[in-house]
């Protein structure tokens with residue numbers, strides 16, 4: 001049901017010394033499940049807690065402890081899968097990925113290599129210029145997060161904080177369908193948006209709740225189309241994986257650097273080694289972390305502590321029935337029901353909360369006017385103070401009240417902006433403020449006529465000039481508005497000035 005009326009964005013092309021190259025990108029996004037408890041223990045997932053205070057015996061890898069699956073995490077993974085239009089696997093299984101690291105006390109990570117809970121899905125990635133691409137999702141599996149080693153607190157010692165150990169992650173693996181750095185960022189942004197709508201991941205990248213491993217390769221024009229037709233990866237170049245990126249800006253910078261590095265190697269007659277690399281934001285470079293051969297030695301095997309995970313179709317159906325309206329559908333509805341531009345609908349649906357705010361304002365009112373006020377006045381004002389929509393001091397009812405006063409001709413658009421500022425900073429009922437402060441616009445044509453007559457009488461020279469050049473009428477309108485404290489109905493003033501100057 002994805003909208004395919006979009007044009008497909010052009011792949012990023014980099015001109016090498018020996019011809020053009022295209023980028024091919026696949027992402028493995030790690031999204032922290034929005035669960036208060038960990039995947040296999042009841043320990044808290046609270047961010048910023050005292051180090052090592054949220055660590056159960058299970059998380060600490062104590063002998064004899066047995067993991068117990070957290071049903072809430074499973075539900076959120078299913079919900080995420082459904083939100084990405086993906087196949088839900090009624091039977092999945094957990095495997096142990098064995099490796100040694102101080103932040104992994106168990107000596108293995110419990111993950112789902114062979115039988116993930118979510119299979120193939122898709123995401124519509126819009127580029128904001130009217131182009132969009134469908135990025136295929138290969139799978140989503142549930143797995144444990146690791147702890148955090150801290151090497152910069154003491155010159156002689158390293159520390160470890162196990163609070164994150166065992167926290168549930170969803171690893172969302174894309175097909176290599178992404179064709180440029182901006183698309184990669186837009187893809188992560190879209191996943192984040194959908195998961196925030198679903199309430200399955202808060203998407204907080206600063207806290208590390210959404211991170212991406214970015215796989216990059218380069219190929220010659222035409223090769224990607226050959227891969228698409230055959231799904232044969234041999235048409236694509238060798239990829240490198242850049243680990244653990246938690247900023248949209250760094251993701252783009254890393255992809256760009258990495259593509260250029262690979263092109264330089266290839267044009268020099270060399271071969272790209274498949275390896276894991278790290279991005280250094282200070283230098284803007286990626287550097288080798290480990291080669292893929294070492295990395296592959298994980299000795300995966302089915303986790304003997306956990307039975308295969310079986311879920312029922314009825315349960316999945318219930319979760320599906322409870323899904324909220326998702327961004328693509330909401331945006332399309334805003335365009336068709338309120339006559340909004342694609343761009344404005346996109347801005348309003350960026351977050352579920354701002355969409356709900358807009359709908360409350362637009363209810364029973366002109367949708368386009370409501371959208372203009374929400375986007376330009378409210379969002380603009382909130383941004384100034386770095387507030388988000390949930391912190392808005394102006395409620396939808398208050399903003400709606402202001403729009404009603406404009407629609408009824410009680411205030412002009414200009415006075416409405418002053419009124420908005422008053423409501424924003426002082427609160428109160430807009431209609432009452434207009435009454436009490438005498439902000440109602442003068443629509444009484446008699447009063448306006450009197451004001452116009454006065455200005456005309458006081459400025460005979462200007463009147464002569466305006467009779468020759470009708471464009472000068474604007475000066476009279478300005479004088480009348482000034483004289484009436486901006487409260488005269490501008491349309492009426494314009495008409496009366498024009499009429500009197502003609503006389």
Ligand code: ADP
Pocket residue numbers: 024025026027028173174175176177215216217233236237238239
């Ligand atoms: P691994 O398990 O070794 O990480 P996967 O098959 O799971 O390998 O692929 C990991 C990611 O790499 C996926 O997101 C996939 O789309 C991406 N990928 C695979 N081949 C390429 C390629 N040639 N160029 C860019 N990305 C690729």
Ligand code: MG
Pocket residue numbers: 028
């Ligand atoms: Mg991988």
